[in-house]
Structures are given as structure tokens and as C-alpha cells.
Amino acid sequence: MHWGMKMTQSNGIDPAENSDLEALLEAARAQAPQMPDGLAARIVEDALAVMPRVPWYRRRPARALAAIGGPAGLGGLVTATVAGFWLGIAPPADTVDPLVWVGAADSTAEVYEDEELADLVGTNWFGDEG
Amino acid sequence: MKDTDDHTAARDADAALLARYASGDATAARVLTARLSPRAYGHAFRVLGDAAEAQDVTQDAMMRLWKQAPTWDAGRAQAATWLYRVVANLCTDRLRARRTQSLDAADVPADPGPSAAARLQTAARTDALQAALLRLPERQRQAVVLRHIEGLANPQIAEILDVGIEAVESLTARGKRALAADLAAQRDALGYEDDTV
Numbered sequence: 001m002h003w004g005m006k007m008t009q010s011n012g013i014d015p016a017e018n019s020d021l022e023a024l025l026e027a028a029r030a031q032a033p034q035m036p037d038g039l040a041a042r043i044v045e046d047a048l049a050v051m052p053r054v055p056w057y058r059r060r061p062a063r064a065l066a067a068i069g070g071p072a073g074l075g076g077l078v079t080a081t082v083a084g085f086w087l088g089i090a091p092p093a094d095t096v097d098p099l100v101w102v103g104a105a106d107s108t109a110e111v112y113e114d115e116e117l118a119d120l121v122g123t124n125w126f127g128d129e130g
Numbered sequence: 131m132k133d134t135d136d137h138t139a140a141r142d143a144d145a146a147l148l149a150r151y152a153s154g155d156a157t158a159a160r161v162l163t164a165r166l167s168p169r170a171y172g173h174a175f176r177v178l179g180d181a182a183e184a185q186d187v188t189q190d191a192m193m194r195l196w197k198q199a200p201t202w203d204a205g206r207a208q209a210a211t212w213l214y215r216v217v218a219n220l221c222t223d224r225l226r227a228r229r230t231q232s233l234d235a236a237d238v239p240a241d242p243g244p245s246a247a248a249r250l251q252t253a254a255r256t257d258a259l260q261a262a263l264l265r266l267p268e269r270q271r272q273a274v275v276l277r278h279i280e281g282l283a284n285p286q287i288a289e290i291l292d293v294g295i296e297a298v299e300s301l302t303a304r305g306k307r308a309l310a311a312d313l314a315a316q317r318d319a320l321g322y323e324d325d326t327v
Contacts, residue, residue: 012303017310024259024313025278033175035168039185043167043192047151047159050196054154 137208137286144209145202152200159196166210167192169280170217176275177221179264187224191216207289214282215290218272225268262312270305277302 013021068074144165150158170191174184194216195209206212263271269291276287277298287298 012307013310014314017314021306021310021313028176028259028279029281032168032172033181033184035171035188036181036185039171039188040163040167043163043189044160046189046193047163047196048156050193051154051156051159052152052200 140210141208142204145204148195148199148202148209149204151196152202162195162209163192166195166213169210170213173214173217173275173280174221176260176263176279177218177268177271178224179260183224187217187220190220208286211286211289214276214280214286215292218290221272222268258313258316259309262309262316265312266305266308270301270308273298273301274305274309278306 065071065074068077144162147158147162147165151162167188171184171188174187174191175181178184178187191213195213198212202209207215263275266274272291273287276282276290277284282290284295284298284302287302288295291298291301293301
């Protein structure tokens with residue numbers, strides 16, 4: 001410590017005094033006041049006491065959405081569902097019939113002509129127009 | 131530039147934790163308590179010089195943070211800056227109340243320095259610094275603690291104390307000069323010559 005030595009002034013503070021003060025401030029920075037035992041626990045208790053309670057019906061959709069991959073996953077799921085539903089209503093003519101696999105149908109079934117397919121699906125997408 | 135990045139990252143992290151807390155995540159409350167409350171307590175203790183009062187201020191300030199969480203704006207100030215500001219204001223209120231009590235009580239000495247210093251239980255040199263801090267005018271004390279002990283930047287301190295940056299520079303410079311002079315004057319009384327042997 002140099003508190004008794006008066007030297008030239010620098011920025012309003014004696015250099016020796018400034019050096020001592022910096023040392024004390026450095027020590028204070030290194031040794032922050034420690035929180036008393038139990039204070040952090042009391043603060044957390046306070047937090048939990050006033051924590052907003054989110055209703056289950058607002059939490060569950062968010063969790064379910066996250067479980068399937070978020071909005072992108074939901075989009076894929078919807079697309080696959082619609083596509084499957086459509087294939088169920090109007091299967092392509094050359095789809096392998098599962099009944100053939102189990103021997104319950106003739107594997108030499110006729111291939112539908114475009115006109116017959118149009119009758120089945122209600123529109124003639126595959127025929128010539130005009 | 132790095133300070134700005136760090137500041138932004140800390141602000142975003144705190145905002146995300148507050149949002150998690152507001153949606154019912156108890157873990158976020160624990161993480162925020164660990165991140166913020168030691169700084170709040172440290173500042174309150176340095177400014178008030180009293181552990182019991184610093185505890186009350188910290189608990190009160192954190193409670194205000196929990197209540198703000200559901201409406202917290204992620205683009206606003208960093209949660210730590212907001213909390214420092216609340217702590218600074220609560221400390222100011224308590225110091226004003228102390229002054230009123232001192233004026234009311236005839237047997238209480240006008241100078242709170244020696245009694246405040248006597249309450250401290252830390253090492254002798256920390257006591258000396260703390261006692262000198264407690265003898266500073268309140269605004270200078272807050273500014274010096276925030277700048278030279280908590281290590282905050284002047285713009286952040288200006289936001290906390292609700293003053294301009296030039297005022298912060300003035301407060302910290304005057305505060306530091308006063309601290310140096312006070313500590314120099316205390317040298318003999320504090321027995322600093324003994325430990326030079």
C-alpha cells in the first residue's frame with residue numbers, strides 16, 4: 001500500500017491512491033457478496049407460486065405438434081392422408097390386387113379400358129378430348 | 131462489437147427463459163434465479179451495506195420479474211439491466227427511508243458510515259472499500275458499483291439510473307475520486323501500515 005505517498009496528480013487522483021483503489025476494486029470484483037443460504041430457494045418458491053398455469057388444452061396441441069415434427073410434419077401427414085384417401089376411392093387400374101396375392105382372385109384380370117375407367121372414377125381424364 | 135453480440139445473446143437467452151417460465155416451465159425459473167439473483171443481491175448489498183435489506187430487495191425485485199414474465203417483450207432491455215434498474219430504485223427507496231428514520235430518531239448519529247461499516251463481516255480491506263462506498267452520495271455509489279465492481283458499460287448504467295451517458299461518466303469519475311480520497315484519509319485509522327511489515 002502506498003497511501004502515505006503523495007505523488008503527481010493524474011486525472012484528479014493521486015497515482016498511488018489510484019493504484020490502491022484499483023487493487024481494492026479488483027478484489028471486490030473477485031469476491032462478490034455471496035447470497036445467504038436459502039435466498040435462492042425462497043426466490044424459486046416465489047416464482048413457482050406466481051407462475052402462470054397454462055391450461056392442459058393449450059399445452060397438449062403444442063406437444064402433439066412437436067411430436068410429429070412440427071408444422072412441416074403436420075403438412076406431410078395431411079398430404080399423405082389425402083393421397084391415401086384418394087387412392088382408396090379411385091385406385092389406378094394397374095394396381096396389383098392384394099386378393100391376387102392370397103390366391104382369391106384371378107391374376108389374369110382384364111385391364112380396364114379408358115372408357116371403363118372413366119365410368120368408375122366419374123371422369124375421363126385418360127381419354128382423348130374432342 | 132463482441133460486447134454488443136454478448137449483450138444481444140444474453141438478452142435473447144433471458145427472454146427465451148422468461149417465455150418458458152410464462153408457459154409453465156419451472157426449470158426456467160430455477161435457471162433465471164441462478165443467472166440473475168446473485169447480481170441483484172451483489173448490487174443491493176454494495177449499495178445498502180446490509181445483508182438483510184439486500185435479501186429483501188433481491189427477493190422483491192425477482193418477484194417483480196416473475197410478474198412481468200407473461201408480458202415480457204423480447205425486444206426490450208436485457209432482463210439483467212431491467213433487474214438492476216429495479217434493484218437500484220428499491221435501494222434508493224430504502225436509503226431515503228433510512229434518512230427519514232435518522233432525522234426522526236434523535237439518538238441516531240447523522241453519519242451512517244461508521245455504523246454501516248461496523249455491520250459488515252467481510253475482510254478488513256473489503257470493509258474499508260465498502261465503508262467508503264457507503265459514505266459516497268447515493269447516485270455516485272450506484273454508478274461506481276455498477277461501473278467499477280459489476281463491470282457494466284456506461285450506456286447500460288445510463289439505462290439503469292435513467293440518466294444520460296455524460297451524467298454516468300461524471301458520477302463515476304467524481305465517485306472514484308471521492309473513494310480514493312476517503313480511503314487515503316482512512317489509511318491510519320484502518321491500520322494499513324501494519325501489513326506492510
